[in-house]
Amino acid sequence: MFSRADIQINPELNLSDYAALLKENGRVQIPNFFTDETAETLHNLIKTNQTWNLAYNEYDQFFESTKQDFEDTPAEFKTNFMKAIYERASSTFQYVFMQYYITQAVKNREEMGHPLHELHHWANEDDFLSLLKSLVGDSAIRWCDVFISRYEPGHFLSKHDDTHPKHDRSVAYTIGMTKEWNPNWGGHLVFLDKKGGIKEGFIPEFNTLNLFHNPQDHAVQLVAPNAGKPRDSFLGWANR
């Protein structure tokens, strides 16, 4: 049985170097974040996870539909659905990807006993919270939102800054859960300047923890039709 005690951060990380980089640049990448054993376990759990919802928006309304419900729709519906997504995306904020919002499931007592719920508990216990507080230099961090995401070919998340109407977000964290991403597959996490130019782009990297201050303009670029596998991540926000 998988439990939060199986989730182990690599004890050899040099956190003070990363804290300095985060302070200076507003973002940082920390490779080999979990021990190899933990990373492998999480990789397998996420790869084989059956609970996914298609998350998408229509202007300022946010929707989720179960993967099964979407798959059960006729082909014509799917084509028109994606066509409408791309049409809106040409002029307004848009996203479409799969997710399992673990924190929400835990709070609503849904799918109790799902092994991935351990991620929510782990991220809200001392190991990760203390590490984030010291890395970010923000002692006001109190709790973490946790979800997993899966971007399949055609999925993307356009420019936004992570501001939330109710949550006071300090930093976003993302941990890549797909191995050997090919740079030609799209799906880069990009940080944008005022003109929309790319200041920095992170390729999806297995077991690398990305941290970035909120608010900050960023996007997940379209995963290309030729992507050989989905872009999976374990991610969320540290909230004050």
Ligand SMILES: O=C(O)CCC(=O)C(=O)O
């Ligand atoms: O998946 C990523 O790299 C970032 C996702 C993101 O920006 C978000 O979900 O708000």
Ligand SMILES: [Fe+2]
């Ligand atoms: Fe974001």
